[in-house]
Amino acid sequence: MSQAVLEPEAAAGRGMDLLRFATAGSVDDGKSTLIGRLLYDTKTIFEDQLEAVESASASRGDEYTNLALLTDGLRAEREQGITIDVAYRYFATPRRKFIIADTPGHIQYTRNMVTGASTADLALILVDARKGLVEQSRRHAFLTTLLRVPHLVLCVNKMDLVDWDKEVYDRIADEFTSFAAKLDAPDLTIIPISALNGDNIASRSDKSPWYEGPSLLHHLEHVHIASDRNLVDVRFPVQYVIRPQSTTVTDYRGYAGQVASGILKPGDEVLALPSGLTSKIASIDTADGPVEEAFPPMSVTVRLTDEIDISRGDMICRPNNAPAVAQDIEAMICWMDESAPLRVGGKYTIKHTTRTARTVVRGVQYRLDVNTLHRDESAGELALNEIGRIKLRTTVPLLADEYRRNRTTGGFILIDEGTNRTVGAGMIIEAR
Structure with missing residues (x-):
């Protein structure tokens, strides 16, 4: 079995920094193909893996090697042609090591997307150049800003299918930039690519002479993440x-x-x-x-x-810089339980940093439509994959910060006391 040129373990030994990034986008925008292309172009797949993918592509009658088969590991994913679970992949270059979270694009798997993006340094959102921005593109952009992912990259994919038309790229870029401005999006980069052919992935392509920015891999290697860490508040x-x-x-x-x-x-x-x-x-x-x-x-x-x-x-x-010692919590929460909704009066176990307590839902302030950003203040519960603002009361104080200030001490999960399943992921807005 042939080894990759530089495995993540070898990179780790060289003391390089680690970039975690999550991919998101609508169904068939090419997320799995893009990740397969990154793995292929950085030579971080085994020869027998590539041979298996080439064989599977030939048996399916594909014109090109279907690199999406490198990441769509579940049988249901291959049968439906979509990503369902969060697939984690690892690769490294001589400059940096990477962990990719390939998150689902379909709305019914919002909880999986939240899971994959919650620890990401960068979110990579794909858009099909033929379709432009769709409802799911906006939803994923909102979720990444809600989760306070510091860096955002929009990849306008399948540019080869619109003949690398600059006007198509400009229209999508302008529309997304305007939408992102409403979300208080952090660092934003927009790159035209063809994941299938590898254009602007590992190196600049001559098919887009009008594009003056970096290739995707160059941007991933050089994006500055050291200053994203909170080095002020000792926790x-x-x-x-x-x-x-x-x-x-x-x-x-x-x-x-x-x-x-x-x-x-x-x-x-x-x-x-x-x-x-x-x-x-x-x-x-x-x-x-x-x-x-x-x-x-x-x-x-x-x-x-x-x-x-x-x-x-x-x-x-620090004595003069301490988190809130709070039992009353207001938070945004993504509900992940398909068996029962979150209701007022519901009792759960809350896991916050290394502290575990019991909590009760004191109120649902509103349910948020992540597509329109409309707040439904009449909502009394949250169903699977829905996001809303709630009030909690805990049995013992939590040592908490606002999520926007500290993603670690501002985040928590809710656990069902009977089944021990994780049923919700929350981001603290206020603790008192």
Whole structure:
């Protein structure tokens, strides 16, 4: 079996940064073909995989190698020609490593799209040049801005089918730019491509001399993501307390977890919540030994100069920069349960950072039509894939920030207490 030129594991060893991006678009806009093309052009597929795809394409009578077969892994996806589940793919170039979330385009799989985009640094939305912007294009753009994805790329695909007409590209670009302005969209880039033929994917194509921007891969390699991280608000949710049971180590007490935001250094004064006790960082340990600073998304063990009562679910932060300690939460939520809607009075388990509590729905303020952005204030419940603003009351305080300020401490999931299924994903608007 032939190895790829540069596998993600090898790239990781070189200390390169990681870009997570999600693809979205309407059905048949070419998402799976685009991802297959990226994998093919970066030589990150095995020879036997390519041979299998070529054989399958030939048996189907396809004129070209159907690169979508590299990602449409479910039998139902191949039969229907659509993406259903979130498919994660990995590849790397000499400059950066990537994780792709190939998310479904169909409206009935909105929950899957929310799942894939929730951790993305960049969202890539495809539009068929022949069709222009459609309802699902606008819906996906809204969802990516709702999830606070920092970078947005619109790929006008299938430009070869409109003879690389600049007027077609300009019309779609202008329409999308106007719509994105209403959503407070962040960094926006628009690229004309042909995923099937590879034009403007790995390198600039001579078929679009009027386009002066970068190829898609060049943009993915160079988009600046370091400043997207919140390095101001120190948030360290404690996941585990380390107390070795060794007779030779009797005084070690460390608090393990992943840095959600901010920068931690030995000597820094910190505040432990919800106790309100203060201390200083004595050291920061990792699997490779102590470090002089920790930043997101590093997983570390923090030792303090004082022995104070801290346990799983607590949070270490700065004395003058702390999250809200709140039991009343207002949030936007995407409902994911197909068996029962979210109703006022419903009781669930809420998972927020490393803290778990019980919560009750105090109210549904409105249901949002993600296609028209209309707010239905008469709605009393949220059904599968619907999004709305709700009020929650928790049994114990959450240590929370607004989602727009911190995606980690501002996000949560709701879990059905009977089945233990995740039934909702929420973004905190206000905590008090």
